Amino acid sequence: xxxxxxxxxxxxxxxxxxxxxxxxxxxxxxxxxxxxxxxxxxxxxxxxxxxxxxxxxxxxxxxxxxxxxxxxxxxxxxxxxxxxxxxxxxxxxxxxxxxxxxxxxxxxxxxxxxxxxxxxxxxxxxxxxxxxxxxxxxxxxxxxxxxxxxxxxxxxxxxxxxxxxxxxxxxxxxxxxxxxxxxxxxxxxxxxxxxxxxxxxxxxxxxxxxxxxxxxxxxxxxxxxxxxxxxxxxxxxxxxxxxxxxxxxxxxxxxxxxxxxxxxxxxxxxxxxxxxxxxxxxxxxxxxxxxxxxxxxxxxxxxxxxxxxxxxxxxxxxxxxxxxxxxxxxxxxxxxxxxxxxxxxxxxxxxxxxxxxxxxxxxxxxxxxxxxxxxxxxxx
Numbered sequence: 001x002x003x004x005x006x007x008x009x010x011x012x013x014x015x016x017x018x019x020x021x022x023x024x025x026x027x028x029x030x031x032x033x034x035x036x037x038x039x040x041x042x043x044x045x046x047x048x049x050x051x052x053x054x055x056x057x058x059x060x061x062x063x064x065x066x067x068x069x070x071x072x073x074x075x076x077x078x079x080x081x082x083x084x085x086x087x088x089x090x091x092x093x094x095x096x097x098x099x100x101x102x103x104x105x106x107x108x109x110x111x112x113x114x115x116x117x118x119x120x121x122x123x124x125x126x127x128x129x130x131x132x133x134x135x136x137x138x139x140x141x142x143x144x145x146x147x148x149x150x151x152x153x154x155x156x157x158x159x160x161x162x163x164x165x166x167x168x169x170x171x172x173x174x175x176x177x178x179x180x181x182x183x184x185x186x187x188x189x190x191x192x193x194x195x196x197x198x199x200x201x202x203x204x205x206x207x208x209x210x211x212x213x214x215x216x217x218x219x220x221x222x223x224x225x226x227x228x229x230x231x232x233x234x235x236x237x238x239x240x241x242x243x244x245x246x247x248x249x250x251x252x253x254x255x256x257x258x259x260x261x262x263x264x265x266x267x268x269x270x271x272x273x274x275x276x277x278x279x280x281x282x283x284x285x286x287x288x289x290x291x292x293x294x295x296x297x298x299x300x301x302x303x304x305x306x307x308x309x310x311x312x313x314x315x316x317x318x319x320x321x322x323x324x325x326x327x328x329x330x331x332x333x334x335x336x337x338x339x340x341x342x343x344x345x346x347x348x349x350x351x352x353x354x355x356x357x358x359x360x361x362x363x364x365x366x367x368x369x370x371x372x373x374x375x376x377x378x379x380x
Contacts, residue, residue: 001035002110002134003028004117005057006044008064016294017068018236019321020141023177023204024114025068027139028061031111042110042128044118049128070212070297112167113139119163125170135197136172138164142318143184144240151240151316153270164192171197177319178203180340203344206324211298220299223263223290224306229368230261232307234300234322238269242313242336242354247278247285249361254284260368262311263303264291305329308367312336313354320344334363 007024011017017025032039041057043050052060110118110129118124128134145152145160174189174196176182182201189196216224223230235241246262253259262285268276279291295303304310310326312335320341323333327346335341337351345351352359 001031001039002042002051002108003031003039003057004044004110004112004114005041005052005060006117006120007114008060009043009045009052010116011064012060015067017064019319020114021064022068022321023139023141025061025064026204027111027113029065032058032061042118044116044121044124049118049121049124068297108133109135109137111137111139115141115160115163119166120159122162122166125166129170132170136167136170137175138167138172139175139177139202140181140185141177142181142316143188144316144318146188147184148240148316151238151271168192168194171195173198173200175200175202177201178340178343180343181318204319204321206321206328211296211301214296214298216299216302220292220295220303223261224302226261228258228260229308230263230306231309231311231364231367232263232265232303232326233311233313234265234304234325236266236269237264237272237275239271239275240315240317242315243272243275244278245313245354245357245360246311247275247282247289248357249364250289251278251282251284252361253364254288259288260308260364262289263307264289265295265300265303267293300325301329304331307331309334309364311360311364312341313352313360314338315354317341323349334360334367 005028007021008028011021014021037054039057040054041052041060043052112119118128121127125136145156149157168189172195174185174194176185176199179201182199186196186199188194233241233243233246237243243264250259250262278285279289292299292303304326307326310322310331310333312320312323312333314320314336315338317336317338317340320335323335323341323345326333327348332348332350333345334350334352335345336354338354341349341351350363352363
């Protein structure tokens with residue numbers, strides 16, 4: 001087993017993980033546990049494509065497991081090992097890249113679960129596997145860069161197209177994270193003459209447990225002590241997440257007495273000029289909309305637990321892990337009526353068209369009590 005650890009190495013110092021990060025890590029840990037000494041790690045970085053020593057690859061996984069999930073028993077040892085060995089990456093870059101090496105064989109499966117790694121290097125798979133002996137398995141989170149390029153950075157579509165082309169010039173197993181993604185992958189594969197060896201669907205499940213309590217930052221503590229109800233939107237601020245719809249709704253709600261609040265949890269992403277303009281220059285929402293860029297897992301759980309509902313108005317998603325997290329905490333969700341949400345959503349979910357601003361406003365107001373409903377009726 002040859003696991004592409006490139007994204008996780010790049011995320012080595014990141015204290016917070018995205019959904020893709022967490023799934024990538026879970027797959028890496030599972031492969032290491034099941035294959036042990038037969039699990040190797042490949043990394044595509046600034047020094048080129050290299051095979052990391054197994055103890056280093058495992059140490060990276062354990063460090064991120066501790067940082068993101070808080071359950072590694074030997075963090076100090078892991079820290080020392082990874083900090084020492086990552087400095088010497090150029091010296092191990094050629095290991096196992098000989099054509100006659102045991103890792104380049106029909107008995108080896110290359111696994112990438114991050115839309116990153118060797119496939120991002122032009123000619124990378126040919127250098128890793130010049131005789132095309134290895135089996136290839138891609139875990140695909142979504143095809144959003146291809147289907148909705150308007151929501152991405154200008155270069156993203158071409159980069160993702162090249163990544164997929166690099167990996168599919170030989171037979172490949174395509175594993176999708178949902179039935180919706182699987183349908184899209186099969187259609188794209190047929191249109192682009194992929195050599196599909198097989199397809200499968202493995203929907204991530206949430207192994208939910210309460211995060212150990214940690215001190216709340218003063219700003220989070222102050223927010224939780226507020227008296228008015230609040231709603232949460234969770235995820236990177238990017239165009240397809242449809243934050244702009246909610247900001248316009250909260251501009252309207254700001255006219256009410258003691259209006260409900262909106263808690264935005266997530267870093268600012270890309271192509272967000274209109275959203276950023278509203279967050280920074282719209283005085284009407286400064287007292288009701290609160291932005292939190294980096295919260296601990298415990299703080300996120302606390303915020304979700306106290307929310308009236310999770311709001312998920314996305315135009316496009318590959319899965320929707322925040323919806324599962326909210327359900328585990330007993331928090332209802334108001335979500336876009338898109339296929340993948342219909343597939344994974346828990347029973348209490350309310351579905352609305354992501355363009356139906358009036359419908360979203362009415363649903364939000366209906367969740368906040370008679371006082372707000374009557375105020376909206378009294379609006380001129």
